[in-house]
Amino acid sequence: MSGRRIYLDRGIGETRGVVTLDDRPERLLIRRDGAEPRLILGARAAARVQSVEPALATAFLDLGDGAQAILPFKPGGRPVRGAMVEIEIRAEPRRGKLAIGRLIGEAAGAPRLLKAAPDPLEALRAFARDAEVVEGREARDVADEAEAEALEVLHPLPGGGTLAIEPTRALTAIDVDLGERKGSDAKRVTRQANLAALKEAARLLRLKGLGGLVILDLVGRGHDGNALMTAARAAFGPDNPGVAIGPVGRFGTMEISLPRRIRPLAELLCREDGALSDRTLAQRLVRRMQAEGEANPGGRIEAVCDPDVADVARPLVEALAGRLGARFIITASVGRGRDALEVART
Structure with missing residues (x-):
C-alpha cells in the first residue's frame, strides 16, 4: 500500500507512534510515562528568566519543578532577569543541551505548565493529516520495527549499496557506499546511488529524530550539482521550515542544516x-x-x-496486571546478560 499511514501503539508505560511512507517507517514518536510535560515539543509554559547572557543572545529560563530551557532573543528584544514570560517549546532537550523555547509573550504567576503538548496522535496527524490510523498488535509490530531501524548505523540503499549514519557531538556524518551496486556505466551507477542516498537519508534522519548540521559524503566524482540540489530540496522538503542546503563541495560532500525538534531517538532509548x-x-x-x-x-x-x-520493569508489570489480570511474575537473575530477556508461560 502506498502513501502515508499512522500506527499508534498504546503500550504499558509508553505510547509509540509511527508514520510510514510507502510501508516504510518515516517518523517515530515515543512518549513515555513520567516524561517532563513542560519539555515536550509544542508545550506552553510560564517561565521565569533566571539569567541573561547578552554575548550569546540567550536567556536561561526556570519552568518550575527543576525544568529548564533557553530562550534565544534578537537585538532589542532582550528579556529582563526575573521577568515572567510565556514560551512554547520548539526543540526538546538533548544530551548536554537544554530545551529551546519560542517567546509567546508576557506571563504572570509562578512558573508552570500552561498548555500540554499535542498528544501522540495529534502530533502524528501534523505529518499525515488524512492518513489511516492503525492500532493494536499490528501497530506494536510496526513500532518495534521502526525502533530497531532507528538504532541501526548501516542501512541498505534501494538498488544496492549502503548508507552509514553516525551522529557526533558537532554534526551527523553520512557516508554513501556503492557496495555491490551493479551497472556498466559507472557514472550512471554513482548518480543513481547518490540520488537514492539523498531520499533515504532524509527519511532516516526524520526517523532517528536527528537535526543540526549534516555532512553527506557522496560517491564518485564530477557530480551533477544541479540534479543533486533539486533532489535534496525535494527529499528534505517535509522538514521545512528551517532547512538549508549547500552545494556539492570540492571534496564531494553536501552540507545540510536541519531544524532540531524532538529528542534524538538514540538518546531516549540508549545510555551514553x-x-x-x-x-x-x-x-x-x-x-x-x-x-x-x-x-x-x-x-x-x-x-x-x-x-x-x-x-525498572516491576511497576510496568503491575500496570500490565491491572489490564490483563494478576498472573505475571518477574524474576531477577544475577549475572544474567542485560539483553537476555526470557518470557515463558508457566
Missing part, C-alpha cells in the same frame, strides 16, 4: 555508552509479556531478566 537503557529493556520485556499474556488468556506468565532491568 550506546547500550540500551534499563527502561528500554524493561519496556521490551513488558511488551513480550503482554503479547504472551494476550496469546494465552488466563495463563501464568513469568519473565527472567537482569536485576536492574527487573527493578
Whole structure:
C-alpha cells in the first residue's frame, strides 16, 4: 500500500507512534510515562528568566519543578532577569543541551505548565493529516520495527549499496557506499546511488529524530550539482521550515542544516555508552509479556531478566496486571546478560 499511514501503539508505560511512507517507517514518536510535560515539543509554559547572557543572545529560563530551557532573543528584544514570560517549546532537550523555547509573550504567576503538548496522535496527524490510523498488535509490530531501524548505523540503499549514519557531538556524518551496486556505466551507477542516498537519508534522519548540521559524503566524482540540489530540496522538503542546503563541495560532500525538534531517538532509548537503557529493556520485556499474556488468556506468565532491568520493569508489570489480570511474575537473575530477556508461560 502506498502513501502515508499512522500506527499508534498504546503500550504499558509508553505510547509509540509511527508514520510510514510507502510501508516504510518515516517518523517515530515515543512518549513515555513520567516524561517532563513542560519539555515536550509544542508545550506552553510560564517561565521565569533566571539569567541573561547578552554575548550569546540567550536567556536561561526556570519552568518550575527543576525544568529548564533557553530562550534565544534578537537585538532589542532582550528579556529582563526575573521577568515572567510565556514560551512554547520548539526543540526538546538533548544530551548536554537544554530545551529551546519560542517567546509567546508576557506571563504572570509562578512558573508552570500552561498548555500540554499535542498528544501522540495529534502530533502524528501534523505529518499525515488524512492518513489511516492503525492500532493494536499490528501497530506494536510496526513500532518495534521502526525502533530497531532507528538504532541501526548501516542501512541498505534501494538498488544496492549502503548508507552509514553516525551522529557526533558537532554534526551527523553520512557516508554513501556503492557496495555491490551493479551497472556498466559507472557514472550512471554513482548518480543513481547518490540520488537514492539523498531520499533515504532524509527519511532516516526524520526517523532517528536527528537535526543540526549534516555532512553527506557522496560517491564518485564530477557530480551533477544541479540534479543533486533539486533532489535534496525535494527529499528534505517535509522538514521545512528551517532547512538549508549547500552545494556539492570540492571534496564531494553536501552540507545540510536541519531544524532540531524532538529528542534524538538514540538518546531516549540508549545510555551514553550506546547500550540500551534499563527502561528500554524493561519496556521490551513488558511488551513480550503482554503479547504472551494476550496469546494465552488466563495463563501464568513469568519473565527472567537482569536485576536492574527487573527493578525498572516491576511497576510496568503491575500496570500490565491491572489490564490483563494478576498472573505475571518477574524474576531477577544475577549475572544474567542485560539483553537476555526470557518470557515463558508457566
